[in-house]
Amino acid sequence: MFAQVITGTVKDPELLLRQTQRWVSEIKPGVKGYLGSTGGVTPDGRGVWVARFESAEAAQANSGNAEQSAWWNETAKAYDGEPTFHDCTEVDTMFDGGSNDAGFVQVIQGRAKDPAAMRSRTSQMEADLRKERPDILGMTIAWHGDGGFTQIVYFRSEAETRDQEKATDGAEMRDEYMNMFDGPPTFYDLPDPQFD
Numbered sequence: 001m002f003a004q005v006i007t008g009t010v011k012d013p014e015l016l017l018r019q020t021q022r023w024v025s026e027i028k029p030g031v032k033g034y035l036g037s038t039g040g041v042t043p044d045g046r047g048v049w050v051a052r053f054e055s056a057e058a059a060q061a062n063s064g065n066a067e068q069s070a071w072w073n074e075t076a077k078a079y080d081g082e083p084t085f086h087d088c089t090e091v092d093t094m095f096d097g098g099s100n101d102a103g104f105v106q107v108i109q110g111r112a113k114d115p116a117a118m119r120s121r122t123s124q125m126e127a128d129l130r131k132e133r134p135d136i137l138g139m140t141i142a143w144h145g146d147g148g149f150t151q152i153v154y155f156r157s158e159a160e161t162r163d164q165e166k167a168t169d170g171a172e173m174r175d176e177y178m179n180m181f182d183g184p185p186t187f188y189d190l191p192d193p194q195f196d
Helices: 013-030 056-063 066-078 115-132 158-166 171-178
Strands: 002-009 034-041 046-053 084-088 090-094 104-111 136-143 148-155 186-190
Touching: 002 056, 002 136, 013 034, 013 046, 013 066, 034 186, 046 056, 046 136, 046 148, 046 186, 056 066, 084 136, 084 148, 090 115, 104 158, 115 136, 115 171, 148 158
Parallel strands: none
Antiparallel strands: 002 046, 002 084, 034 046, 090 136, 104 148, 104 186, 136 148
16 A cells, blocks of 8 residues: 655645545546545644555556646645645554544654554554554554654544543553654644545
């Protein structure tokens, strides 16, 4: 799997949503190798979108399409400045990946002290995490290639997630996970996530 992560400050959320819907109805039917996307805008105007493809080649073929370029030129107007792109050739999933049933999505961007060790330990934690955090429906981690990553966590609801965050159950595992980060991460809370 290949993932492209786009983050940036959004000045026109309505334009971004319209363009996203336009892409799904007009451009998506002609795109080969596209698997789906998750995205949204935080309450403070930060946008994050993650598009998944079967391969980097499929994503590149789409990017080189004239129709795609014209669509992006219009979509870019929704951003305040240039958004940041991360092309991720390594993607991990937990709980079978994403879930369109999520009522709340949290995106975490950070850097791992040791990416290989973090990927291995995260995989080992999955069974315990399923028991400790029933509010989690799915998870995808897209690796930027330089130690950085974007983690997309799909939750049943924001209220349930906030309750779980306050609970002491699972705190040890949470602390262990956060200690694998190289510096503080950035959180994007998407109370109205968009799925395709």
